[in-house]
């Protein structure tokens with residue numbers, strides 16, 4: 001998960017290009033709260049998709065939840 005600071009350090013964490021590529025989802029050059037939140041939603045989204053594929057009642061619920069998360073993520 002992206003963090004603003006390196007653990008055990010008071011130095012501000014300067015994200016490198018790979019980190020920005022991975023986490024700066026709104027491409028403003030900073031890994032912000034919104035980016036972290038979107039990344040978290042993405043993880044949840046992927047997991048829900050996985051469960052939805054398993055089918056059954058749980059899969060049905062996951063499918064609906066997945067659509068809701070998708071809606072939140074695609075603003």
Ligand SMILES: [Ca+2]
Nearest residue numbers: 024026028030
């Ligand atoms: Ca950003």
